[in-house]
Amino acid sequence: MSQSRRFELLLVAVAALLLPVTVAAQELEYVPELTDTEVGGDGVWTVTGTMNASANVASNRRVVGQIEGTGVTFGLALAGDVSYVG
Secondary structure, eight states: OOHHHHHHHHHHHHHHHHHHHHHHHHTOOSSOOOOTTTSOSOOEEEEEEEEEEEEEEEEESSOTTSOOEEEEEEEEEEEEEEEEEO
């Protein structure tokens, strides 16, 4: 049996295993309906924030088709959220 044929059979087997899981997940109710006792009261403010930083150093020496040298890349990501639940 060729390697590509084995890979195709593996993909079919994985798809057959995952199909019932996705059908069952579609039947679940993720957000229940609110009742009168759950609504009202004092509201709550929520403030969240995240900061991510990254650095990358790449060096190309004697690489065919690339300019020789060293490259440095810095990255910064900021994200925030302010929400009110009342």
